[in-house]
Amino acid sequence: MSEMHRVTAILPSNNLDASEAFYRKLGFEVENDYGDYRILADGKGWHLHLNKVAGWPAHIEHNPFGLYLYVDDVDAVADCVRDLIIEKGTPHLKPWGTYEFAVSDPSGTLVRIGRAVG
Numbered sequence: 797m798s799e800m801h802r803v804t805a806i807l808p809s810n811n812l813d814a815s816e817a818f819y820r821k822l823g824f825e826v827e828n829d830y831g832d833y834r835i836l837a838d839g840k841g842w843h844l845h846l847n848k849v850a851g852w853p854a855h856i857e858h859n860p861f862g863l864y865l866y867v868d869d870v871d872a873v874a875d876c877v878r879d880l881i882i883e884k885g886t887p888h889l890k891p892w893g894t895y896e897f898a899v900s901d902p903s904g905t906l907v908r909i910g911r912a913v914g
Contacts, residue, residue, distance in 0.1 A: 805863055807905055808849035814902040815846050821876050822865070822909070852903060859904030866911055870895055873909050889913060 809815040812834055816826060824836040824844060832848035842865060853859045867873055870887050874897050886897035887910065896910025 802843070804843040804845060806845040806847055807861060807901075807903070808852040809846045809903045810848070810850060810852045811902055812846055812848050818901050819844060819846075822873060822907070823876070857904065862906040862908070865907065865909045867909060868911060870897070870910055
């Protein structure tokens with residue numbers, strides 16, 4: 797895989813400290829901190845940029861963003877955020893062929909963590 801060919805999500809956050817703490821539970825670490833802009837990665841391929849946007853979102857249920865994080869050991873990541881999992885009884889196999897679970901970050905971004913099955 798070429799380091800020059802990848803995609804990285806930039807997420808708005810109204811509380812960078814809370815967002816950073818949330819993503820640390822998933823395995824991210826801060827690579828660079830520019831005050832109102834933080835670059836996070838897990839050292840295995842996940843990359844994420846957090847951008848402070850005051851008042852974002854006005855209503856957490858209106859956040860249109862979502863992330864899907866692919867990982868081999870879904871259960872290990874789920875154990876790190878078990879109390880935050882949205883759908884109880886997960887992770888489990890979904891009809892669309894993934895083994896996954898979902899959480900919401902402090903700014904209301906839906907974060908699904910899973911892997912393809914089969």
